[in-house]
């Protein structure tokens with residue numbers, strides 16, 4: 001698996017600023033993963049990981065606010081997916097603080113975070129986009 005994540009148009013869910021937020025998430029993730037490979041100092045890497053983590057939290061809050069606004073029927077389950085991912089990310093962050101950017105850990109972060117984002121956006125977030133459009137009758 002290559003390192004990093006690439007935005008493609010089929011990931012667009014076409015609701016509010018969500019797609020821009022996803023693109024920003026991808027950008028922050030790529031900056032972090034790229035920096036791990038380029039031998040940057042651990043302190044800088046930890047800051048980048050925190051920068052990514054902060055944005056994940058901001059993004060989930062915004063998405064969940066829209067779920068409420070549009071009375072998305074899957075919103076409670078969806079919130080659970082977000083929570084589970086935040087927990088996983090928290091554990092990866094702890095490991096990173098202890099181990100630093102070992103090739104094994106960087107590959108694990110890449111696999112888990114990239115895999116989760118692509119799967120979640122293309123299935124769960126898309127489901128929300130479809131709900132919004134169905135509700136609006138378009």
Ligand SMILES: [Fe+2]
Nearest residue numbers: 063120124125
């Ligand atoms: Fe989501």
Ligand SMILES: [Fe+2]
Nearest residue numbers: 022063121125
């Ligand atoms: Fe999302």
